[in-house]
Amino acid sequence: xxxxxxxxxxxxxxxxxxxxxxxxxxxxxxxxxxxxxxxxxxxxxxxxxxxxxxxxxxxxxxxxxxxxxxxxxxxxxxxxxxxxxxxxxxxxxxxxxxxxxxxxxxxxxxxxxxxxxxxxxxxxxxxxxxxxxxxxxxxxxxxxxxxxxxxxxxxxxxxxxxxxxxxxxxxxxxxxxxxxxxxxxxxxxxxxxxxxxxxxxxxxxxxxxxxxxxxxxxxxxxxxxxxxxxxxxxxxxxxxxxxxxxxxxxxxxxxxxxxxxxxxxxxxxxxxxxx
Numbered sequence: 001x002x003x004x005x006x007x008x009x010x011x012x013x014x015x016x017x018x019x020x021x022x023x024x025x026x027x028x029x030x031x032x033x034x035x036x037x038x039x040x041x042x043x044x045x046x047x048x049x050x051x052x053x054x055x056x057x058x059x060x061x062x063x064x065x066x067x068x069x070x071x072x073x074x075x076x077x078x079x080x081x082x083x084x085x086x087x088x089x090x091x092x093x094x095x096x097x098x099x100x101x102x103x104x105x106x107x108x109x110x111x112x113x114x115x116x117x118x119x120x121x122x123x124x125x126x127x128x129x130x131x132x133x134x135x136x137x138x139x140x141x142x143x144x145x146x147x148x149x150x151x152x153x154x155x156x157x158x159x160x161x162x163x164x165x166x167x168x169x170x171x172x173x174x175x176x177x178x179x180x181x182x183x184x185x186x187x188x189x190x191x192x193x194x195x196x197x198x199x200x201x202x203x204x205x206x207x208x209x210x211x212x213x214x215x216x217x218x219x220x221x222x223x224x225x226x227x228x229x230x231x232x233x234x235x236x237x238x239x240x241x242x243x244x245x246x247x248x249x250x251x252x253x254x255x256x257x258x259x260x261x262x263x264x265x266x267x268x269x270x271x272x273x274x275x
Contacts, residue, residue, distance in 0.1 A: 039199070039202075039244060041196065041199055041200075042193075042195040042196050042199055044170065044193045044195050044196045045193075046169070046192040046193060047192055047193065047194065050194050050195075050239065051235070051238055051239050051242070052235070052238075053189075053231070053235055054228055055189070055190070055191070055192060055194070056189050056190045056228040056229050057190065058142070058143075058187075058190040059099075059190070072102075075255065075256065076254065076255065076256050076257060077253075077254050077255055078102075078103075080253070080254065081214060081251075081254055081257070081259055082103070082106060084212075084251045084259060085107075085110075085181060085183065085212055086181075087107060087110040087111050087181065088110070088111070089110075089111060089112055089134070089135055090111065090134050090135045091111045091135055091180040091181060092111075092135070092136055092138070092175075092178055092179050092180050093107050093111055093135075093136075093137050093138070093179070093180055093181040093182075093183065094137070094138045094139075094140065094172075094174060094179055094181065094182040094183065094204070095107055095137055095138075095139045095140070095183050095185075096140045096167075096172055096182055096183065096184050096187065096201070097140070097141060097184065097185065097186075097187030097190075098139035098140060098141050098146065098147075098150055098164075099141060099146050099149070099150070100146060100149035100150055100153060101139070101149070101150040101153045101154065101162075103183060103185055104137055104139045104150060104162055105153060105154070105157050105159055105162075107137045107183070108135075108136075108137045108159045108161050108162050109159070111135030111136065111137065111161070112134070112135045112161060135161060136161045136162070136163055137161065137162045137163065138163045138165060138174060138175075138179070139162050139163065139164045139165065140164075140165045140166075140167040140172045140173065140174070141164075141166070141167060142166070142167050142168065142169055144166060147164045147166060150162070150164055151164060169191075169192050169193055170192075170193035170196040170197065170200075171196065171197075171200050172197060172200055172201065172204075174200060174201065174203075174204035175204060176203050176204060177203070177204070177205070177206060178204065178206065179204040179205050179206060179209050180206055180208075180209050180210075181209065181210055181211075181212060182201050182204065182205070182209070182210075182211045182212070183211075183212045183214075184211060184212070184213050184214065185214045186214055186215060186216060186229065186257070188213060188215060188231075189215060189228075189229060189230075189231050190229075194239060194243075195242075195243060198239075198240065198243035198245065199243060202243060202244060202245060202264055205263070205264055205267075207264070207266075207267055207268060208263070208267060208268060208269055209263065209264075209267075210248060210249070210261045210262060210263050210269070211245065211261065211262040211263075212259065212260075212261055213236065213240075213258070213259070213260045213261070213262065214254075214257045214258065214259055215230065215231040215236065215257060215258050215260075216229060216230040216231070216256055216257055216258075217230060217231075217232070217256065217257060217258055218230035218231050218232040218235070219232050219233070220256075223256045225256070231258070233258060233260070233274050236258065236260060237274060240262050244264065244265045244266075245262040245263065245264065245265060246262060246263055246264075246265050246267070246269075246271040247260060247261070247262055247271060247272055247273070247274055248261050248262065248263045248267070248269040248270065248271060248272060249261035249272065250272070250274060250275065252275060260274070
């Protein structure tokens with residue numbers, strides 16, 4: 001598996017290498033628009049604050065090079081974090097706020113497998129030939145320019161099990177009940193419609209599906225990130241619990257970030273208390 005591609009292999013240009021928006025999103029997944037009596041879709045307007053915190057502004061595509069800075073893995077232990085995600089062949093995973101594909105590309109390789117004629121998995125099959133392989137990444141971003149960069153990097157890496165989707169600020173346009181893992185890397189705190197987004201994400205999860213949330217630690221003043229782009233565990237738990245999500249796992253060994261895993265409140269996965 002290639003992991004968190006080196007900067008020289010990542011496209012930085014703004015010029016798209018894929019079809020216009022109407023074509024690139026024409027096969028986007030159906031969204032969970034139908035409200036349920038128990039958990040209706042929120043009727044939410046854009047927020048400046050949410051549950052006591054100020055909502056940060058999203059990073060522009062013009063700052064995309066920061067996402068692939070050479071020192072990122074040393075600063076954030078991204079390889080270590082990736083290993084905690086538990087991605088395995090055949091999974092449907094989502095990189096929400098995918099940007100230029102720093103996480104998306106290794107996720108795509110990790111979820112591939114190639115079925116044999118009898119339906120079993122051949123562990124010796126050549127993973128460089130990905131025709132006919134199962135497992136996919138749904139890569140969502142609200143900026144068309146970010147998806148252009150992602151497409152360039154997909155082409156360079158020879159990866160085609162990534163499905164780019166132009167999301168909306170209140171709807172990531174995910175399939176209902178089909179997703180094993182939704183990865184949110186330092187992006188949730190920028191959602192202008194956090195209730196709506198978490199509602200849609202929750203609807204997309206399989207019964208044992210999880211959200212993997214990475215956010216810079218607000219509790220640590222030594223983390224060199226602006227306070228508006230940090231979150232505390234207390235704040236995360238307050239907001240996710242309010243959206244009918246429960247903490248099922250956490251990893252506390254990263255240098256700068258929280259890594260917390262949330263499932264639906266009706267998931268068979270047991271809830272835990274944060275440490």
